[in-house]
Amino acid sequence: MAAACGGPAAEEAAVPQDLEGKKQLLAEKRSQLKALEAEVARLEAEIAEMEPSAGAVQTVTVMPLTRSDFRHFVEVQGAIASDEVVKVSPEIGGRILELKVDEGDMVRRGQLIARIDVEQLRKQLAELETALQLATEVYERQKRLWDQQIGSEIQYLQAKNNKERLEKSIETLKYQLGKSEVYAPISGEVDMVFAKAGELASPGMPLVQILDSRHVKVRADVPENYLKAVRKGERVQVRIPALEETRVAPIARVGNVIDPSNRTFPIEIPLRNADGLLKPNLLAIVYLNDFTEKDAVVVPLDLLQQELGGEWYVFVAEQTDRGTVARKVYVETGASYEGKIVITKGLKGDETLIVDGARSLADNQPIQVVTAQTAENNG
Template identity: 25%
Template sequence: MQKFSKSFLILFLLVGILSCKEEKTTVVPQPISVKTTTVSNFSNAENGMKYSGTISAEKLVNLTFQVAGTVETLPVNMGDFVTQNSLIGTVDVTAYESQYQARAAQAKLAKENYERIREVYEKGSIAEIRMIEAKSNYEQATAAANAVYQNVKHARLTAPFSGYVGNKMLEVGDVASPGRPVIQLMNIDVVKAVIPIPSEEINHYRVGDSANVTIDALENEMFQGVVKEVAVASNRMNPVYNVQISIENPERTIKPGMACTIQLQVLNEETTKPSMITVPLETVSVNEDGTNYVYIYNTEKNIAQRKKVTLGKLFNNRIEIVNGVSNKDKIITSGYHKLTDGTPVILAQ
């Protein structure tokens, strides 16, 4: 009986040990979806500096009447195309016509008086001074009449060049005055983009440089542009310099106000040496001790590898990598915030 109890106890302990032994399981981490870009040497043609800007008309004027008066006609609307010398509007000319008629009558009387005195002078009956005074009065009256007539002419507003009505500031019945805009007229056969350039980059560019201009609203269609103006003075509140890009627009598909991306060629040889490698600025991270690093996609192991990098010069939205990565490395550009060194990754479709 005692022997049976010992056997039972041993069997009980053996079953307990086997039941308590947990089966080891391996947890396989799920790969993180990422996007990559291949590191390559800096190229002016493909990786030129990019800036954001807005399109505006290269030729734009606010048209105003040169005389005051109530607007009588304004036969144009916003968006209309008008040709050179076509009528834009008129103001009430009644008062100016009355003034001109009065001045013209005085000029006519002065002329008749001058002609009579001249005939008498030629006969030797009056002094020369009388004839000179009459002539002077006639010339002054004529000049005054002509000056008033200019007010009559200026009561009509015409287009100084062909273009589109960009804005309409007055309507029929409003009171116009010199200097008060009536319409905004713009010629968009040639448009421009003005972009701000940081002080450390402005010396890279010259008038005549080529530029690639991509218009977002036109399905990212690219147009060729030329640097027309480079500012030599910065904004006092912000150390940036304006550069103006001129773009031919014969089809008039580019409209003022459209957003655009301008890619400019860098001229400074120091900043475009063949060995230069640049990466998107947002792909560079920094840890607690101030070390900069990026994540590289290991194509053989399908993992993310953290690589310490030394940074160089900043170029708008890109930054130079002095060492740490090499040509043809695949920099992870999306999903890197979720990574650690050795994290399994998969390329996003």
């Protein structure tokens, strides 16, 4: 009965029920845990020194650490856009007599795209030319009379104005007749066809859309937090997931205005597209270097281990009088990217890091190195 009273039930009853009491108890337990871990580590080290044979020799692989530049990248999603997309429209209205292209056709700049019926304009031109002949005759007679000071000045001016008005009208009609044929403004591929022969066209109504896919660009909206990481002319990596390829190109444009709806600004990166594989609206991932640390100690992220108290540590191989042993080294960490992490404190960069077998080691445990990995894996 006495044992039961001092068991788990009594400990549970001793746990405070209020928030402040629980926080204080948690702090005390953490302090006790750290003290126990330190005592265990001290005892393990003393036992290993007094009785080296007590620890079984562990087979491990190691990797020499070297300092290197660490770069962190942020991934921004964008899309391929054509540098030139033009909707071709007639400048005059009328029935489409002939549409000379189909979707997928390649066209050159200046190539004939369509013909518009201008028969009505030709008839108007003929009427105006006939009227001009009469107006010219009337003007010439009025001018002769006026030169002889016969007739009124107003008759002379009316005849002159009528003749000049008809000449301007004819000039306008001839200009419109010259617009009966629609030509391609750029070279490229006919991406879409909006009209058919026989339909009525009006000024500004698109007939076809021409896409020049030889030169495309990536458009991406970058969060304003990374404004300092983007500079015009800086070369960045662009990955096209659908094509499983990565290209490097400079940033050609950085937007000057932040979009208030999503707090982003646009960037543009031109890409060559000689093979035509880059299609408009194709997904692209842009990698922006937002953090760089020179001459940093970088280790694989999966080699970091954590104690119950939250401290991070790694194992390094160390030569002693009794051979090679594993030494637990507590570290502080910095930025990480793609399985690599920066060690800000605890390692100098010239240690030998234990790779395989590190998870089952104890501090000061004897080890046997069977393989040395190259520092290239430290990347």
